Amino acid sequence: QAGLTQPPSVSKGLRQTATLTCTGNSNVFGDQGAAWLQQHQGHPPKLLSYRNNNRPSGISERFSASWSGNTASLTITGLQPEDEADYYCSAWDSSVSARVFGGGTKLTVL
Amino acid sequence: EVQLVESGGGLVQPGGSLRLSCTASGFTFSNYAMSWVRQAPGKGLEWVSGISGGGGSKYYADSVKGRFTMSRDNSKNTLFLQMNSLRVEDTAVYYCAHDSGAYWGQGTLVTVSS
Numbered sequence: 001q002a003g004l005t006q007p008p009s010v011s012k013g014l015r016q017t018a019t020l021t022c023t024g025n026s027n028v029f030g031d032q033g034a035a036w037l038q039q040h041q042g043h044p045p046k047l048l049s050y051r052n053n054n055r056p057s058g059i060s061e062r063f064s065a066s067w068s069g070n071t072a073s074l075t076i077t078g079l080q081p082e083d084e085a086d087y088y089c090s091a092w093d094s095s096v097s098a099r100v101f102g103g104g105t106k107l108t109v110l
Numbered sequence: 111e112v113q114l115v116e117s118g119g120g121l122v123q124p125g126g127s128l129r130l131s132c133t134a135s136g137f138t139f140s141n142y143a144m145s146w147v148r149q150a151p152g153k154g155l156e157w158v159s160g161i162s163g164g165g166g167s168k169y170y171a172d173s174v175k176g177r178f179t180m181s182r183d184n185s186k187n188t189l190f191l192q193m194n195s196l197r198v199e200d201t202a203v204y205y206c207a208h209d210s211g212a213y214w215g216q217g218t219l220v221t222v223s224s
Contacts, residue, residue: 035211037155044205044214045155056212088155090211097169099145099157 004028004072004089006102013110016079022072022089022102034072034089036065039104045088049074076107084109112136112213114206119218126196126222132189132206132215140164140184143209146191148202149217156202159191160209174200196222 005023012018022034032052037045047056049065062077072089089102118130130146146158159180160169168180179192189206203217 037211039155044217045207045211046214047211050211086154090155090157098171099160099169101147101155101157104154 003100004034004091004102006087006089006105008103009106009108011108011110012079014079014081018076018079018083018107020074020076020087020089020105020107022074024070024072024091024100025093025095027070027095028091028093028100029067029070029072030091030094033065033067034091036063036072036074037088037090039086039088041085048087079109081109083107112208114208114213114215116204116206116215116218119204119220121221121223122196123224124196124198124222127192127194128196128220130191130193130204130206130218130220132191134187134189134206137208137213139182139187144182144189145207145209146180146189146204147207147214148200148204148220150199150202153202158204161189193220196220198222 035050036048038048039045048063053065064075066073086104088104093100113135116132141163143162145160148156148158161180165182177195181190201222203219205214205217207214
């Protein structure tokens with residue numbers, strides 16, 4: 001079961017914009033894109049975005065997701081110190097009937 | 111308020127077995143697929159297994175296929191993960207999660223060590 005590929009780390013300055021990427025095999029994102037989760041150290045993951053850039057209630061509009069072909073992206077605008085965390089993309093790979101996660105990107109806010 | 115509470119983790123020797131449970135509340139449990147996801151110390155998330163709302167469809171990661179069995183008791187709003195033939199590399203925090211990813215438990219630590 002091949003996973004999704006994310007850059008291990010991204011660093012951006014306070015109030016800047018970060019774009020995190022997630023690359024998969026062809027068709028893994030289908031017509032719904034990827035889900036994106038945020039995880040702070042010692043805490044369970046929190047869902048930021050799912051299915052066509054839908055945000056759960058309470059998630060800031062600063063988080064937006066998109067995808068094109070085999071690459072999904074999460075854009076975070078106006079970076080804040082609390083955005084420093086690990087970010088994971090996830091998708092259901094119907095070719096193998098399994099959920100796949102990216103390896104995670106550690107976002108550092110300078 | 112949705113709550114997912116895992117239990118059953120602990121220390122087990124290689125080759126041993128454990129049964130994890132996850133009790134759900136705050137939503138109609140039987141309507142939703144559920145997943146187990148694990149995270150080894152200092153590592154990323156790894157999907158382990160998924161089950162449909164009625165329990166008739168089950169899916170497993172290659173790394174656990176044939177060793178782990180996922181089940182659910184909708185009358186008790188409880189999810190299970192029976193883990194057999196445990197290996198050192200199964201050491202992780204195990205989370206149960208609503209398949210949408212919107213709800214996660216706090217996790218239960220499984221340590222496989224001699």
